[in-house]
Amino acid sequence: MSLIVQKFGGTSVADTSKILAAARRATELHQAGHQVVMVVSARGKKTDELVRLAAEMTDSPTPREMDMLLSTGEQESVALMAMAIHKLGGDAISLTGSQIGVVTDSSHTKARIISISTERMRTALNEGKIVIAAGFQGRDKDWNITTLGRGGSDTTATALAAVLDADMCEIYTDVEGVFTTDPRIVPEAHKVDSISYDEMLELASLGAGVMHSRSIEFAKKYQVPLKVRPSFSDGEGTLIAAQPLADAPVVTGVAFVRDEVRVSLTDIPDEPGIMGSIFTRMAERKICLDMIVQDVGTGGVARVSFTVPQSDLAETLTAASEAIEAIGSGKIQQGTNLSKVSIVGSGMRNHYGVASRMFSILAEADINVGMITTSEIKVTVLVDRNQCEEAVRVIHNGFELDRLTSYTFATNQKSSAGEVSEEASQRLTQLEQEIIDQLANMEDIVVSEVLFDQSQSRVTVRNLPDNPGICSRLFSVVAEGGVSVDMIVQNMGEEEQAHLSFTVPRTSLEKSLELVRPLLSEWGNAELSHEEEIAKLSVVGIGLRSHTGVGQSMFSALAESQINIQMINTSETRISAVVALEHGEQAYQGLLKKFELG
Structure with a gap:
């Protein structure tokens, strides 16, 4: 039964x-x-x-x-x-x-x-x-x-x-289930039959109002098959379950958060411990930050920016002021009248050039991109609020999501209500189960692993004009040159200029520099720099954004080892930081110890 x-x-x-x-x-x-x-x-x-x-x-x-x-x-x-x-x-x-x-x-x-x-x-x-x-x-x-x-x-x-x-x-x-985007904005949006936990986590955190991300965290943690169904019809709805097959669509949906604000801490010391100090203040007030980006510091100072819901702005500014006071230097800036727009899809893992395509679609619509963050299955940009709906429409149409075909999961559900195949109902891996068995509370954070990547290099372009089409131009050239890009971080600088960093395989560094260098003449005072040897460390788990202490723990661990952070990128399931390669192993061991995974 x-x-x-x-x-x-x-x-x-x-x-x-x-x-x-x-x-x-x-x-x-x-x-x-x-x-x-x-x-x-x-x-x-x-x-x-x-x-x-x-x-x-x-x-x-x-x-x-x-x-x-x-x-x-x-x-x-x-x-x-x-x-x-x-x-x-x-x-x-x-x-x-x-x-x-x-x-x-x-x-x-x-x-x-x-x-x-x-x-x-x-x-x-x-x-x-x-x-x-x-x-x-x-x-x-x-x-x-x-x-x-x-x-x-x-x-x-x-x-x-x-x-x-x-x-x-x-x-x-x-509603009938999970849609490719809000049908009130894009009438061509349609229901998807199935979606993965990770995709739904990202969509839920980005304003897709069908379910709250906290419930998806529970489902993913304990491998509960979910089905979103309509109350007033007999529709089958949308199944939310484990990872889909490799042929999953590159982009499954477009999500947005209309009322978003940006808070930036500028001119802060570019040294170990600073990020830990900032995020401690945010965690103490249980402020859930999103789109956390830190670009590469210059002249001994750095800049970190993050977004929060407009309703959290006052509390965030208070916490930021406390952080600046504790650090002893720095300024606070804020950007209002902003919206966050994202594409999400498990198929991004197996395709490159997705971000480039998104930037091109926005550029063709004359929509400027502010901050940028990326993850394995998500690309997020910050745009002016009055262009939010237009951005959603052109992205949805540009990726032809109105033609999105259904796909099946590696675990195929049976047709009768509530029944799933034996493979679909398999519980967690032994490692994940051991972690969950040790939790004191059901909603405690699950950090399942720390990833250590020593194979990448960093490319940075500073002082880019804050105009539509810049990111499209840069990443189109890089994609056409056959270079796969991993992390992308764009932060806003002074005087309407942007600073952009991205990571590439070390074997593609020279090719990347050859592709980007000729573009500098188009962008006035733009400056190109790079670092050949970097280490990327990622804390992977469930509910990292909604558990405000995870970033604090990660950055505190790096501070305790006197390791400086060059770049930061976040998503629902991982927080990534770039450090100098010479500090990579020490950072890795420190994070394993901090999260008791060693």
Whole structure:
């Protein structure tokens, strides 16, 4: 008998008719012989209503009392859902997060899960009941009610699926599944049948609102097959599972975050320990940074930039000021009215020239590119907010995502609900499982490995004009010359100039310099430099961006070894840093020790 977890969001249980529709889905699945756990959110706008009531009472409600208040929304929903199942002739029991045994830390309004007891759920399931669990909530060790923050019901669903070893976790929502981009902006966008955990992690963190990245982290960590399905139709939705076959599309989707701001720390000492000091201040305030870029320092000073949601700007500037004060020098700059646009696709691993193509598409639309970061499966750029939607449209069309064909995973699912092939349901590798078994808390970070690459060189072009088409021109020439580019980092300098660094195989360094050198005459004061021998170190894991202390730990380890960082690049699953080759082995051993992988 298979076990299926079904999660229904607020729009899926907004009124009694929708609650009955959700109840029918669960009852039919139960009658077909499956054990069923439902995770239910608060009805419709209930949470917003409760927030308004709190605001009418006081301008500064305590986080503990907000958790007490907001948790009532899910308690109402689970009770009504149980009544609906009873009306349909089924047997069900509603349980709050505390009754299930969801134990969290004491971070009210944004708690993380420590553990979940399965005994009560297992007993009810074995008695033939449908278990209806309140999403979004738990309790701390002192029995205070806590809530899990944004995306909390998705997190509850995937966490329950993990501890119950569920065969499938179905996320019911008001859309048909995961789309190549937002159909409201690009009408030609269409649903993808399947997508990998890593792709979905990147898309979720980049504003694709179908699921929150924290729930995808759970699913990837514990290898829970997820299916995003429509609440109001019989569509199959989108399967989120393990790595797809090698013939996966180069680009699977285009995602964007509209309200983004850039914070830059300039004229900071180019020496060991500086990045660690900065990121310690950010981690203390639990600020999740994205698009972290550090370009190569000159004249003894360096510059690091990162993006945050506009709503986090004030807190970020406070942390940045504390960092500058601790360092003893430096300035803070900010860029507003910006948006982040990204392409994501597992197929990028096996193709080069993808970034070049993206830059060319944007250049043809006269869209200027600010910061740039890349990872194995993502290229992200910062653009003016008023050009965000146009950037999404031209990229989607330029990569012909309207013609994207479906592809299968190396693990093919069976057709019946919730069933997957034996290969698809295989659990984690022995190494990953050993790491997870040692976790004190379910949501603790999993750093699975540290990669050490000694085979690359760095090319830097400084003082580039901040104009559309510059990146397109440079990387088109490099791609046409047959050079494969790995890391790309572009930071904004003074007086509307950009500084760009990228890494290439050491065997391609001379070819790269030959290709780039003739372009300098087109760009006024542009300067070309390089370093033949570098070491690239990458910390690889799950949820690195949302766990704010990972960057702090990585940079602190390098600081303790008195190793200076030349470049930084980040994504959802890895943080990479470039250091001098002579310090590479020492840095590698220090990171292995820091993350207890040695």
